[in-house]
Amino acid sequence: MLQRLRRRMSGTKVAMWLIGLVILGVVIYGAINTLVWGDYTLTQWLDLSIYGIAQGGIYALIALGYTLVYGILRMINFAHSEVFMAGPFIGYYVATAMDQAGWFDSGWGSTIAGLAIILLVAMVVSLAIAVMLERIAYRPLRRAPRLVPLITAIGASYFLQYAFLGLFGSNVKGYPDIDLLKGTWNILGVDVLKTQVVVIVAAVIFLAILYVFVQRTKTGKAMQAVSEDKDTAALMGIDVNRIIVITFVVGGLLAGAAGFFFALLFKQVKFDMGFFPGIKAFTAAVLGGIGNVVGAMLGGMFLGIAESLFPNLVLDGVCKWGTTGCIPAPYQLKDALAFIMLVLVLIFRPTGILGERLATKKA
Numbered sequence: 001m002l003q004r005l006r007r008r009m010s011g012t013k014v015a016m017w018l019i020g021l022v023i024l025g026v027v028i029y030g031a032i033n034t035l036v037w038g039d040y041t042l043t044q045w046l047d048l049s050i051y052g053i054a055q056g057g058i059y060a061l062i063a064l065g066y067t068l069v070y071g072i073l074r075m076i077n078f079a080h081s082e083v084f085m086a087g088p089f090i091g092y093y094v095a096t097a098m099d100q101a102g103w104f105d106s107g108w109g110s111t112i113a114g115l116a117i118i119l120l121v122a123m124v125v126s127l128a129i130a131v132m133l134e135r136i137a138y139r140p141l142r143r144a145p146r147l148v149p150l151i152t153a154i155g156a157s158y159f160l161q162y163a164f165l166g167l168f169g170s171n172v173k174g175y176p177d178i179d180l181l182k183g184t185w186n187i188l189g190v191d192v193l194k195t196q197v198v199v200i201v202a203a204v205i206f207l208a209i210l211y212v213f214v215q216r217t218k219t220g221k222a223m224q225a226v227s228e229d230k231d232t233a234a235l236m237g238i239d240v241n242r243i244i245v246i247t248f249v250v251g252g253l254l255a256g257a258a259g260f261f262f263a264l265l266f267k268q269v270k271f272d273m274g275f276f277p278g279i280k281a282f283t284a285a286v287l288g289g290i291g292n293v294v295g296a297m298l299g300g301m302f303l304g305i306a307e308s309l310f311p312n313l314v315l316d317g318v319c320k321w322g323t324t325g326c327i328p329a330p331y332q333l334k335d336a337l338a339f340i341m342l343v344l345v346l347i348f349r350p351t352g353i354l355g356e357r358l359a360t361k362k363a
Helices: 002-008 011-036 040-072 078-100 108-141 147-170 194-216 218-228 228-233 239-264 275-288 293-320 330-348 358-362
Strands: 184-187 190-193
Touching: 011 293, 011 330, 040 078, 040 190, 040 194, 040 218, 040 239, 040 275, 040 293, 078 108, 078 147, 078 239, 078 275, 108 147, 108 239, 147 293, 190 194, 194 218, 194 239, 194 293, 218 228, 218 239, 228 239, 275 293, 275 330, 293 330
Parallel strands: none
Antiparallel strands: 184 190
């Protein structure tokens, strides 16, 4: 028994678990301190949680693009962050033209129709970019070593980013204010921003539609078959090329929708706006289990909520006793959380929360 334990517990594993325990201890210590000192009211915690859910919904929609492509092609499409950027970027020009034409000042009917048109434009543009990537950059390299399409994806990402920089400039472009989405709604006694409600509801609807599509339709089941074994799926009569294109189409549509919701939430777009959301969505996909659709959904929601709560809940508490002011603005470290979680997941559970150990499973 002791010999087996010694074989399994190498020095590296012991060191990793010690690091994990130290991090867990710091998190618990900081959270308890923050709650004991009572610096934040229940309303403030609810506001942070709702913002985290809205942000997590966006991360989940982007993460699904990563996880769908990985499930089919076993590659990380790092250009997906620019697919996310392209839709709302072009949508900005449509929104500005509509605003100048008075489209958003003609009642709630025309406003909703205008928002739907902008959403549709964003989704179609992202879809077109995603399909172009598959046809031009990835399809010729489908049988190449896995490192080759990975490098190609990084190159495509930079190409798209700087193409938009050259064509549209480096200035931040602000979406027009929409009167219908200004203010708050009172939900169960809590004032929630209208934009957050729209983003949360719409994200949940899109996630539910995708889940039904993948699990219940013939095309979705064909995607699962191709993900399991492309050659066998082809022998069974499935058009593998068509399924791969559909996978990029679905990922592009979701990325375009996520970009539109991001623009509604933050009111601005820029040529490099996809970088941080893309990295965080990739972290969410890894956290949930890369290649697992439900895992990507859960990972995105978890990361959004953790990113919203972690700085105030943990970092404020860590600085309470004897080290006041050690982190002047804890919320500025929220972006670092995604990278920390990515490293920890890769160290302690590379397969993610819902990932499978395929070698063990098939053995």
